[in-house]
Amino acid sequence: MIQEKLREKAKELLSKKEVDLIIGFSEWTLPLRTTPVFIRTPEGTESLAWNSFCENNLATYLHKFGRFKVGIVVKGCDARSVVALSLEKRFPNHRPLLIGVPCQRMVDRKKVKKAVKGEILQAVEQGDLLVVKGEDFEVTLKRDDFLYSVCRSCTHRTPNQADFLIGDPVEEFPLDEAHPDVSEFEGKTPEERWGSFEKEISRCIRCYACREACPMCYCTECFVDSTRPKWIEKSLSPSDLAFYHIVRAYHQTGRCSGCGACERACPMDIRLTHLTQKLNQEVKDLYGFETGIQPEVPPPLSTFHPEDEQGFIK
């Protein structure tokens, strides 16, 4: 069992004092969810969990523990975030030890909640099935029908960059064609695209949860908080919302691992991942770069090649 192996490895690392802290997932009070845990003692590792609800990108928390030797439980996408952060020299003292787990693709709890009537009190995974129980119902669902869309098109599930791999590498194949949202959006006319973008973000309440959940958003002063220069007003006008979402996404160019943390964090269910996925696609298309795959290749916007595409320049 992956969960047992994971606990064993974490325990070993902590007792040998190879790390001061393990960041992982733990089951908590809510069904269909896990919570991030921060474990400092070998005994504490008993609370580590691994299941289809370990959706958070824990790399977000690494910024808070720069002084410590950290061991972190990572999926394919999280490992890529850590590699990208390490390229940006975010770990001057100790590079975190990556305890990689090949990802089985994560379950979207919002989709599950929509599929059943009433409040879910318990959810148990049984192989490919998901048994969901409430006060007066019990349903068995097929796990694969309730996956996150970013997970469905994922082709980097095995964290190849990990220091320790728990379990065997999985075969890499997408369940859906890559980025279905992007191709759908691209099929529209420019006017429709702007309209649909503006409509989607009109629900935004500027809580910045997307920024906080993102491991790559670590600036001490974000452009939205800056008052000198004041890039953006603190309003909910369509123009300011568009400004925020364009720049937030654009700042991820060549840095996003496509984990989907921004979209999962959004309390208003705004579709955000297609923006960063489009940028990922562009960067791959223009410069052949994919985030966090090759640890020695510099991020695309901090380097250049004399032969880069310039057909658009007069």
Place this chain on the structure above:
Amino acid sequence: MESETVTNWEPKILAFLCNWCSYAGADLAGTSRIQYPPNIRVIRVPCSGRINPLFILKALQGGMDGVLVSGCHPGDCHFLSGNYIGRRKSATLKRFLEYLGVEENRVQFSWVSAAEGVKFSQVIQEVTEDVKKLGPLRNFVKK
């Protein structure tokens, strides 16, 4: 602003010109008495690599109908590689804005050297015509 009706509307275009090439190119156009449309407002920047995509977005939001970024030709950068870095930022930003539905010609880029006064005037003419065809920016501008 209020007097601008559709009939006599003239586009406002913000031009970021690099100090070492394009700004000098504009200067040459001026001293050589070469005519170009008066629709551009020039901001001199140290290098085309200095352009933060926020500048471009802020300009559009603030009511500019078009933005032009102009720098040295590849290989001629005063800082050796600034325009190459700028080129990557421009390419990704341009594609991203187009994806979101901002018209293709709103944001344009050019290489103009200090000796290219004629090219500078041509670029400004082309950009002005392109933006005129598109009409005023309605989508992103702050009302």
